[in-house]
Amino acid sequence: MTRFFNVLNRFLAPAAAILAVVALWRLIASIRFSAVRDGWIALSHRQEVIYGISLIALLLWIVVLLGWIHSKRTLGATQGNKIMDILDRLTNRQALEARLQQDANSEIIDATALADALKSKVIGQDHVCDDISAQIRRRLALQQRGKPIGVFLFCGHPGTGKTYLAKQLALQCRRKLLHFDMTQFARGSGGSMLFGTPKGYVGSDSYGKLTAGLRDTPNAIVLLDEFEKAHPDVHTNFLTAWNDGFITEASDGRQISTTRAIFIITTNAGMEALDELQSRLENEAEELRKVSTNVLLENGIAPEVLSRIDRIFIFRRLHGLDVARVTALEIEAMIGSYGLLVREGGIDPEVLWKFMETQEKLAAHGSSRDLVRSIEESIADSLIEQKQAGQTSISLLYKDQKIIAVAGS
Structure with missing residues (x-):
């Protein structure tokens, strides 16, 4: 024309x-x-x-x-408008989205199989794996949804598996994981990184990371790590996502659906109080959730945020052999990242004990990242030497106050 x-x-x-x-x-x-x-x-x-x-x-x-x-x-x-969706230009995108939503309204999954798969990877949190699998099964089976499939809050100490469970859930459900470290959004202006920048401001020619992610993969699992550390204005931007089933991209005003997404929020707020409640009300799930809400309110989680949470999961602190299991899995993953295999029974118990002692010293301040860093510093050089020597399978020994990798037999 x-x-x-x-x-x-x-x-x-x-x-x-x-x-x-x-x-x-x-x-x-x-x-x-x-x-x-x-x-x-x-x-x-x-x-x-x-x-x-x-x-x-x-x-x-x-x-x-x-x-x-x-x-x-x-x-x-x-x-x-560089950010215009090609579907807006070439077809009726709204009709296509409606058809896609219609086809995806109901899905039946095997909650037991999902829980078993999660428990095989996430150590010491069997109760959480069972509960969240059942919750997701019920919500996916709904015929009509005007809100996200679920908004779940994971509470507990660092290193208890909160982030890892979210990653495994995405893997087992075959959904893309959109992972956001909320400590990066401690300022109110940080919301533009997630939700886009209004017209007339620098950066308004591209979508926000969250809005772009859900536009391209509407059935993603959105992980908001350490949510309590984000600015309250950033928290507010999520309220319509959880309550009304959409978020608004600031650059062009487009509403992005959240009805097929699963939101997982993690927090370390109120760890000590939640630990005490967990041990005292372990067999009273409903009462535990009720009183844990009060603890979270006292520790800075806004009431309007908590009112939109579908389920609160409290992660237990790991003790004894559970710490050893997590350590063994991290060591195996580290060895694999160097293209090597650990032979069966190839980790000296003394190696695991030394890492367990290190984590115990860190106590509540230790996280899985600290454990991974400690493992890498202890065994990386020895693994490289075995790799250069042409080895494919190794064992780990504790000898002369240090951990060494030797050729597997």
């Missing part, structure tokens, strides 16, 4: 301009030399025809000019 108006404007503009000049010149001439009868300028028939044609040409040119301006603005909006 823009090309059509361009062609018309190219030919009509000069013609209309020439006729307008001729008509104006003839009109001036007629005023100067024509007889004036009864206050009116007497025009010849030929002059009337010229003026009529000129008027029609001018009107037609004005119409074409307005059409050309409108088409240029439309094209400019399409080309200038």
